[in-house]
Amino acid sequence: MLFMSLREGTMFWSVIVFSSLSVSKALGQTEPVVDSSYIAAVYEHNVILNPDPRVPLSRPAALQHMQRNLDIYEQQAARAAQQGVQILVFPEDGIQGFNFSRSSIFNYLETIPDPQQESWNPCTEPGKYNNTEVLQRLSCMARRYNLYLVANMADLQPCPLKTDPSSSCPSDGRWQFNTNVVFRSDGLLVGRYHKNNLYFEAAFDTPPQPEIITFDTPFAGRFGLIICFDILFYEPTIHLVTKGVRQLIVLTAWMNQLPLLDTIQFQHALSLGANVTLLAANICNDQMIMTGSGIYTPFSVKSHHAQKGDPDEGRLLVARVPVLDPLWAGQSVTDGSTTKDSGFFHKESCLDFPAPETSSSVPPSSSASSTSTFISSMMYDPFTFVLLEETEGKVHVCNGTFCCHLQYRLIPQGDSKELYALGAFGGTHTVNGRYAVQVCALIRCAGLDTSSCGQEVEEAESKMDFQLEGRFGSRYVYPSILASMFVLEQPKHFETAPDGTVTMKHSNMTGGLVTACLYGRMYHLDNE
DSSP, X not given: OBOOOOOOOOEEEEEEEOOOOEEOGGGTOOOOOTTOEEEEEEEEBOOOOOSSTTSOOOHHHHHHHHHHHHHHHHHHHHHHHHTTOSEEEOOTTTTTOSOOOTTTTGGGOBOOOOTTTOOOOTTTOTTSSSSOHHHHHHHHHHHHHTSEEEEEEEEEEEOOOOSOTTOOSOTTSEEEEXXXXXXXXXXXXXXXXXXXXXXXXXXXXXXXXXXXXXXXXXXXXXXXXXXXXXXGSIIIIIHHHHTTOXXXXXXXXXXXXXXXXXXXXXXXXXXXXXXOEEEEEOBOBTTTTBOOEEEEOSSEEEEEEEOTTOOOOOEXXXXXXXXXXXXXXXXXXXXXXXXXXXXXXXGGGTTOSOOOOOOXXXXXXXXXXSSOEEEEEETTEEEEEEEOOSSEEEEEEEETTEEEEEEEEEEOOTTOOOOEEEEEEEEEEOSSSOEEEEEEEEEEOSSSSGGGTTSOOOOOOOEEEEXXXXXXXXXXXXXXXXXXXXXXXXXXXEEEOTTSEEEEEEOSOSSOEEEEEEEEEOGGGTTO
């Protein structure tokens, strides 16, 4: 689960097919083999919540609650099957909800066997383990509708109590994990992944070691599993990519935060920057600002995003998706990258750019620009900004030694007056999570004064042709363009040069520009 700032959500549905993307060979962009495709679905779920999650329930009461959500899953699985779906993804926390304590979630837990250690079909072997009613129902759902099914639930694993103070076993003698499960189309349990990067989840434990979990399908090859906040970290997300996994599944309960980390914005950015397919299912809850699901490839997007005033309701997204697994059906792909079919290098190699320092220890006053700069908080980080004061031109801005450059032509629409700024930040984000970033962001300010730059904005009228560029100290840079009312646009050109310079070009926007961003992750500096 990822909780961020408070904003009312609203509904947007988009289907975008891209054909004009130009990507450098260094990113390993590989077109799918013609006719190699499958049908995938993700379901954005309006979860039925426990009204008092910190009060323990009996097992029968907890089951009764979960069955209400599973009834909805059953309906959606039937709808998906009617459309020929081969793999169906449900969101994080979609069965039991969230905000439990360690003790109050206890009767929601089921012990999930490791499918790498034993073979078990809960639907056909229901008596093998006690207290596995949820596993049985999910298994039978996959079997009944003849599809692969990915869901999220709470796992209980006993652990040996040890007197050793360094032992990771909790004092109550059990681990409780936020867990993805995968069922084959005949109901066999084929995947179990424990979330590595928890986000203020008192009910759950971090696994003793990060897990890298994949499963294989006959229609598309290999998929990798992640959960919510994992998407921002090397383990397990980028570890999977550097191992050649080109198809990722993320189950999430993500609270959106503009201007840089709206759900569909970063999901799309990861798909483009990592050159992967991403099947992403989120919770729909207007009060919690949770919305945003999609089926993303480097070539196309089908997404859903709630908008202000829309009712909380589920949404099933279905799309035909190109197979990106190069090993599937004997595909042979050569892309020139050092990691097979990955746009990234291995973790040990990400320091090989002669890039600027990431530390923000250089005082902001030393930042240089083509005009005066100012500091404003964005995403709780002190960005250095420069205003776009002309209808076209070139500007640059530096935060410490990390610099961003912009060439632009602003195209106002009607009599609208909107203020835009170019921002840069290079340092460690420390609010509600700790991770190192380098970010170049072209944003619409919320008002006409500089103090509004960096605040959340959902709508814009002005369009822009632009080239945004920065020299990053990492190969892990994720591009995004978010237009008015949560419309995703595809960069016309996105390129990484050997020296770490990343360039994104775009023109002929369909809507007003809210944010254009190059979001660099400095994974190797997260623990410094």
